[in-house]
Amino acid sequence: MGGIAVDARGRSSIDGLWAGGEVSSTGAHGANRLASNSLLEAVVYAARIADDIAGRTIPSPARLPDALVTPRGGAPDAAAVKRLRATMAAHVGVIRESEGLADAVRHFAAVEREATSMALRNMAVAGLLVAASAWSRRESRGAHFRSDHRAEIPALAQRTMTTLTAAREIAESLSSLPRAAQPMIA
Numbered sequence: 075m076g077g078i079a080v081d082a083r084g085r086s087s088i089d090g091l092w093a094g095g096e097v098s099s100t101g102a103h104g105a106n107r108l109a110s111n112s113l114l115e116a117v118v119y120a121a122r123i124a125d126d127i128a129g130r131t132i133p134s135p136a137r138l139p140d141a142l143v144t145p146r147g148g149a150p151d152a153a154a155v156k157r158l159r160a161t162m163a164a165h166v167g168v169i170r171e172s173e174g175l176a177d178a179v180r181h182f183a184a185v186e187r188e189a190t191s192m193a194l195r196n197m198a199v200a201g202l203l204v205a206a207s208a209w210s211r212r213e214s215r216g217a218h219f220r221s222d223h224r225a226e227i228p229a230l231a232q233r234t235m236t237t238l239t240a241a242r243e244i245a246e247s248l249s250s251l252p253r254a255a256q257p258m259i260a
């Protein structure tokens with residue numbers, strides 16, 4: 075649960091990239107809505123983003139990060155995508171625990187490092203952010219259930235932010251621990 079941090083106009087920290095709806099994190103619903111997003115929010119932010127885009131000069135593609143303009147590497151290998159999904163379902167599903175999450179983090183980090191397809195890398199990045207965040211949250215809260223940390227910890231009842239750099243650092247810190255499964259990158 076979470077998404078790309080945006081302001082009240084739906085702007086992300088990358089100039090020319092707006093995020094709205096399920097992919098974004100606005101905090102608009104506070105603690106009232108478990109997964110933070112709703113159809114109403116998607117509609118409201120779609121309108122705000124459209125207004126914001128209409129009122130400003132969009133950066134030319136030359137100024138946008140490469141990855142946003144030209145996805146490289148073609149279609150992802152179907153078997154590799156299947157393994158990403160299987161890892162997500164096995165270790166980052168309804169019931170999570172430290173070892174399984176660590177396996178998932180290592181798997182996603184390895185795919186991110188080694189994949190030649192940009193599309194596959196993007197999938198691995200999304201998985202890595204979710205798994206590393208779930209590994210770090212050593213409590214159970216809402217739909218995040220840790221079988222090794224079953225209780226809610228009141229001090230952790232707050233919105234948190236992370237970055238890809240932080241997720242990669244978690245993967246790095248876990249890389250010296252034993253691996254249950256090799257990533258098998260295609």
Ligand SMILES: Cc1cc2nc3c(=O)[nH]c(=O)nc-3n(C[C@H](O)[C@H](O)[C@H](O)COP(=O)(O)OP(=O)(O)OC[C@H]3O[C@@H](n4cnc5c(N)ncnc54)[C@H](O)[C@@H]3O)c2cc1C
Pocket residue numbers: 094095096097111112113114116
């Ligand atoms: C079970 C369930 C019940 C819900 N009940 C409610 C409710 O009662 N009330 C309420 O307000 N909200 C509810 N929600 C939340 C609401 O459905 C979502 O917040 C809303 O649908 C988000 O809309 P969205 O357009 O941002 O994302 P989505 O509806 O997820 O749309 C994203 C679209 O992008 C497409 N896509 C993904 N990747 C790519 C790609 N690489 N290239 C091209 N296209 C891509 C997907 O196929 C999809 O069509 C519910 C959600 C769920 C899962």
